[in-house]
Amino acid sequence: MALLTDELRAWIGREVHYPAREELGRASIRYFALAMGDDNPLYVDDAYARAAGYPSVIAPPTLICETCQYAHRPPDEDGYIGHEWHLPVPDSRMIRAGNGYEFMRPVLPGDRISVTWKLEDIAERSSSGGGTQLFVSSVATYRDAAGAVVAVNRETLVYQPLGAQ
């Protein structure tokens, strides 16, 4: 069965923008570092961060690339509140294939970060198990309040049909 339908192809090129709702904030930075068990003082100690040449504490690099913090919607049946395309794919399991992060500058607690997602490509490939799966490539561009790009996240997700396995 072909997974890549014309209906699905029409999604390629779509964009969605999530505006910044508030500053990133010190609490978010400290929470992420704590969850990671990361005791790097750059994330919690202003005097230390200034001695290392930063204006204040900074965010761990991958924090702003985390997908769920921007969409602001109630949880769906999977409990998920983040960005997703809601592609018309039959009962399937979604697996991450990889992310390519590019960072332009350290992000500070006062930064108001917005993100624009673009669906760049959908491709169908055969899996090792003999079935087919869909590779969905998206790019997220993160901008500060002045519109300057602070990070880019190229993400590939794989949709594996559950019925076919």
Added chain:
Amino acid sequence: MIRPTIDPATIRVGDALPAREQCFTQVDLVAYGAATWDWHRLHYDLEYARSKKLPGTLVDGQAFGAVLARAALDWAGPRAFIMRLNFKMKSMAFAGDTLVAQGEVTAMRALHGGMHLATLVQRLMNGERVCAEAVTDVRIPSSAGR
């Protein structure tokens, strides 16, 4: 007194990064999900995970990137900056797994402004299994003029 940043003049291609171990218990998965606004059932609801034909609750794939970034910055020091981190997932990890970030320097080059760029190849191991592989570019200032 801040930790010293690695002196790019001392870095050689082939240098190994210290291994960085990170265990993801069920509590850690809940903490990471909470800190990243990720309420997806895959990360804490075992019955749900099994309904998706998974053996356990799933470690968020983006957490792999966070572990690799941390390992690179712990090696390079507070003035270093990650410019690029490209990771590919090779296998899934589940609650209770201990992941170990390894890596080595594969290239060094000078940038303008007294900066240097170290390219790392990193691996995230889950026992004998490779969880993720990454290529990471870290910008490091020269010791002179710090």
